[in-house]
Amino acid sequence: MTEPIRLLLADDQALVRGALAALLSLEPDLTVVAEVSRGDEVVPEALRTGPDVALLDVEMPGLDGVAATAALRAALPSCRVLVVTTFGRPGYLRRAMEAGANGFVVKDTPARQLADAVRRVHAGLRVVDPALAAETLATGPSPLTERETEVLRTARGGGTVAELAATLHLSEGTVRNHLSAAIGKTGARNRADAVRVAEANGWLLG
């Protein structure tokens, strides 16, 4: 038998991380060589342990999974990346693929399929949930401009326009205008609704 596939696991929830390790260790051709809980630990640990495939969660402290994907692909091109995420948000898939991910799996998929996804990614194939891929293509890229995204992202905290304007160094009128544009583009009724829609589509990463 050939050498087993060496895996790095990155997930901020220790219980999930450990459980995934147990699940994947059941496969004789897979071995977990590293586990980290933060996005900014991915590259150092990968350089130290030299995994063949990295399983990265999107929601992580320090550095989100998409940014970690880009950093890891740059630092260790031989290591494939399989993004594993809770939320099947179109924007996440798009951004992850643009960042160089080789596969994208949501945590709803049956456990038995995970090992196969790892093997396919390791073999150089792309792994993507077909339904999510279709939704991503249908949704299209984010219609929001950079400033609109930034304003909406800041508005998540629930502050008033005056506060947003202060932190962004803009006039209140400008902030209101960006918010209005975002509301229109997302088809929302509200600032709060616009935040919800944009977040659900994965347009507020970062």
Added chain:
Amino acid sequence: MTEPIRLLLADDQALVRGALAALLSLEPDLTVVAEVSRGDEVVPEALRTGPDVALLDVEMPGLDGVAATAALRAALPSCRVLVVTTFGRPGYLRRAMEAGANGFVVKDTPARQLADAVRRVHAGLRVVDPALAAETLATGPSPLTERETEVLRTARGGGTVAELAATLHLSEGTVRNHLSAAIGKTGARNRADAVRVAEANGWLLG
């Protein structure tokens, strides 16, 4: 050796559910006899398989984990309940304990401790993260009245006051007043902020 502890797993994310099953099956004295993905499947499946301990996630479709706890304790009192949740929200812990849960574990805890938690719960002990327990006591119960909670819960969708008033069969002024009270009690600046705070504390379950 005595009979192994029989487990029921309830989590809406198939991958996490399967991974937890793999993790717990490594222990010789534990055996997973049932897995469900929805809260409303917990009681029927438990009645069919007769587990000793049920591991329930809080966030589930059909019936949330707290309601499932209450239903399970009523339908099968011999089965202990260990609630396993992503978010360490004070309100969740309080509500779960009031519903009759025997233990409460967040998904941040190390994987090795999960099996011990199961054994302790099975032995009749209570298992609670001390830090979360302290935070729960410090935070206290929800300061929101029933109506305020209901209005705030409905306001999550991001609708306008007129819509809220229509769905709740109230006057617009009344809705505004409840929202204002909720904003004051949560220390928020905004309706949106109040929703965030209440949700973070686990005050909007249901």
Added chain:
DNA sequence: GTGACCGCCTGACAAATGTCACGGCCGGAA
């Protein structure tokens, strides 16, 4: 070059939101 277009920025105005003071209702304390 120049015109069309797009994103960014801003102030004025209408519409919504949040605050306040008030009255009715119910349950417990004096």
Added chain:
DNA sequence: TTCCGGCCGTGACATTTGTCAGGCGGTCAC
């Protein structure tokens, strides 16, 4: 009983929010 306090419901008022028309600067096609 009567009083008190909490919750619910409501309308009037000030504040905040969302919309609109418009000015400025850059880029691309022609």
